[in-house]
Amino acid sequence: METWPPPACVIDILSGEYSIYYKGEMSKATKLECEGLEIAAIWEAEHIIDRIMGDDRWHSDPLK
Structure with missing residues (x-):
């Protein structure tokens, strides 16, 4: 069975x-x-590395 990552927004x-x-x-x-x-x-x-460690303070959600 092939596996694919979930859909992502671009x-x-x-x-x-x-x-x-x-x-x-x-x-x-x-x-x-x-x-x-x-x-x-x-x-x-x-x-x-930040994301793996759970630090996403640099990220902003463009959908908001």
Whole structure:
């Protein structure tokens, strides 16, 4: 059985448009459809370590 990570929300910082990334595919979405999903991001190494350690004070939720 193949396993996939759960869907993630992608927010285009230039246009403000929302998409959902799932199983290697992007599909257009609304802000409401993205609520509750993790925001897909490219993480710098120090942010990955912070996140693993439970320190996310540098992170802001763009859906709020």
